[in-house]
Amino acid sequence: MLRRLWPASLLGRLTLVMVAGLLVTQLAANAIWSAQLRAKSRVEAESAAQYVAHSASAAIRFFRSLPPSYRALVIQQMREMGGTRFFVNLNHACVDVRQIAAHPLADSVKATVGATLKGDLPHSPGFRLAFAWPDELTVSDGVRLGELPDAWVQHILLLQPDPAPILVIQTELEPGNWLYMAALMPNPYFLNANDPWAWDRLALQGLSLAAVLLLCLLVVRWITRPLAALSDAAASFGQGDHAPPLPETGSREFINTARAFSAMRERIQRYIEDRERLFISISHDLRTPITRLKLRSELLDDEALRNEFEEDLDELDMMVKGALQCVKDSDIHENPAEVKLDTLLGRLVRSARLAGHEVGYADSGLSVRAKPLALKRAIGNLLDNALYYGKRAEISTGSENGAVTIAVRDHGPGVPEEALASLFDPYVRLEHGRDQNDGGLGLGLGIARGVIEAHGGRLILENHPEGGLNATIRLPA
Missing domain, CATH: 3.30.565.10 (Histidine kinase-like ATPase, C-terminal domain)
Known part of the structure; x- marks a missing residue:
């Protein structure tokens, strides 16, 4: 199967090798780059997660320090002022949040946030962490994020035009009182930052690969075109056609090859012409002596000797005729x-x-x-x-x-x-x-x-x- 797929022409082979080499190099570079990108994104996301977790632990301490009756009033004042780092809400129970699809980086961020919160608040009863999309996020029983007034969330969360995943932290302040906090990561689109197959990156790589391939094809065609001309000239000369001389343009190696081919063609042509002149001379020079010998053999008195002479001369005459016939029948100058x-x-x-x-x-x-x-x-x-x-x-x-x-x-x-x-x-x-x-x-x-x-x-x-x-x-x- 590989032999059938392998091109027969030099242009096809060079093109296939260069395309395959570029594709393999591009894939290897993408694999290395994506591994480095994932490692860098993981470090940056974990650092950002620690920052968000420290901010969240400070907010949790603040709300725990307030009397329960003042908490709703403080939240209302923050909303009227334009909000803070977190969207905050109070609920009587933990809200069920529909999480985004499983993602290794999101799981790593949640683990870092959870560990940091436990380190800052060791006596807290626990934390519920989740990443959710804005259009599917529930902030309290039966109330979705999209149903809230824009003034409450527009300066805190990204809802349009390109929504980003929202980190939700829930913890119980007292029995029956749950603090609900929602925030964006410092880099809202951190999940896309480590994706090497994003469409914009693929488009850029595709354009660069297409440009390189186009240049490679042009170079390969430029290299093989003189070889095709040399092949055509050799085929025409082999069939007896008088093809024009090869142009001495292109690379130094092809110019040397074209000159060597032209010199070889001239030597072969001179040899053929010399051979034709040689056989013409043989026809002219040998027939006369053979005829004279035949006449002289008739003067021999010994009949047996005369017959032997005539047989030898007939054989010589036949050989000369045969050689001339070979040249005459082989060297026929015609146009195809x-x-x-x-x-x-x-x-x-x-x-x-x-x-x-x-x-x-x-x-x-x-x-x-x-x-x-x-x-x-x-x-x-x-x-x-x-x-x-x-x-x-x-x-x-x-x-x-x-x-x-x-x-x-x-x-x-x-x-x-x-x-x-x-x-x-x-x-x-x-x-x-x-x-x-x-x-x-x-x-x-x-x-x-x-x-x-x-x-x-x-x-x-x-x-x-x-x-x-x-x-x-x-x-x-």
Whole structure:
């Protein structure tokens, strides 16, 4: 599965590695940062909890020092003056408070407040602590916080627009008299301070990650674009096209590579031209002496010696013709074009049938981009071999896995498996081949393979399960 997901192109691989590296780094940094943030928030919240608890213990002492009949009057005066640090109320029993969802930091704050209150007021009967949301907070029997006058709470608690959790402290002053105090923490939104996944932080990290990824993609594309140009130039040169020289721009390494490739292409081109001139010279220089030797051999009186001379000269002449044929059939200078296989193969089939051969073929409607004359010679060589050695041939075409296939099958005796690899060697002819075609040179398959490989394809020879040899051409679709 990993191999299937792994991109094939260098651009895809570099992009995937850089994206994965950035994501892993971002997640690791977030994990470290969130751990530090939680630890810092916990220390700050516990310090604030101690401050709130000391203030609450002072308020509790104050109300305990007042006569019970004066407490309500003092609370009323504080409300009219605008309130104090706490919203204070007196109840006859402990009020049931609906708490917020469980939160580790809120539990730590309540534990710190409770411990501090017990330390300041060791003789107190106990404390009831809770965090509640303003819209769900009950201040006395049946009375919610939202039902109170705004003047009583607007300077003490945050109700709008973004409510904050409220700490509620309840303690019994005397039997039947409960003091109810509600207050905000010094940092009202302390529960959100240690959340590394808050939407604003995620949005900021997402924007920074997107910017870095975009720059990485641009850099990767800038790096790989010259390599793609180099690959295209190599493919065009391999197929015989005259591509323009590579631009010497970009990084120093690519400039050096482009210069080395251009120099290599020029050396190969000079070698090909020198080879063509060499074979032209061979054609001109060897044919004349061979002809003179043949004429002189006719003057020999010894018939046996004359026959030996003529056989050696015929063999030499055949080798020269074969070498020239290899160059002539392989080096075909054409421009690639869209070739309709039905038209090209139809001509070959009609020519074979006019010569009295039996060839089967069905139209397929497929096309390939190739050099028409070179491809025709390659398929013609395969068809000639099939007709020489099998008497009857069948041609079929198809497309599979991004390639166009052309199969030429004969109905001959086939080829021994150990001899298949040597069929492409020059001047190699099997025993039954010499019997069927004594005038051949054993060069047709090598020429056909050279032409097919120049088109970026493959020529595969294998014995057909039902008998005979099957030659399959695979060309890029």
